[in-house]
Amino acid sequence: xxxxxxxxxxxxxxxxxxxxxxxxxxxxxxxxxxxxxxxxxxxxxxxxxxxxxxxxxxxxxxxxxxxxxxxxxxxxxxxxxxxxxxx
Numbered sequence: 001x002x003x004x005x006x007x008x009x010x011x012x013x014x015x016x017x018x019x020x021x022x023x024x025x026x027x028x029x030x031x032x033x034x035x036x037x038x039x040x041x042x043x044x045x046x047x048x049x050x051x052x053x054x055x056x057x058x059x060x061x062x063x064x065x066x067x068x069x070x071x072x073x074x075x076x077x078x079x080x081x082x083x084x085x086x087x
Contacts, residue, residue, distance in 0.1 A: 003043050010036040045076075 014036050017029040045066070050058055070076060 007039055007043055010039050
């Protein structure tokens with residue numbers, strides 16, 4: 001899948017940066033690490049709990065259920081809406 005290859009490329013770029021910038025890699029490679037972590041988070045949101053036998057329909061249904069949940073409760077990770085906010 002394309003998303004897996006993108007994640008592999010970002011991981012490889014970060015690992016190469018760490019090897020090349022060894023004594024000062026924590027500061028110089030931080031943007032690459034942040035980019036990789038964001039891409040990994042997005043990958044998990046899309047494919048995380050699908051399992052090995054997932055197809056397009058199960059991925060679509062996961063996305064649909066997440067969007068319905070966000071409509072009811074707000075963005076994932078922001079905490080649940082309070083009862084007084086809903087009315």
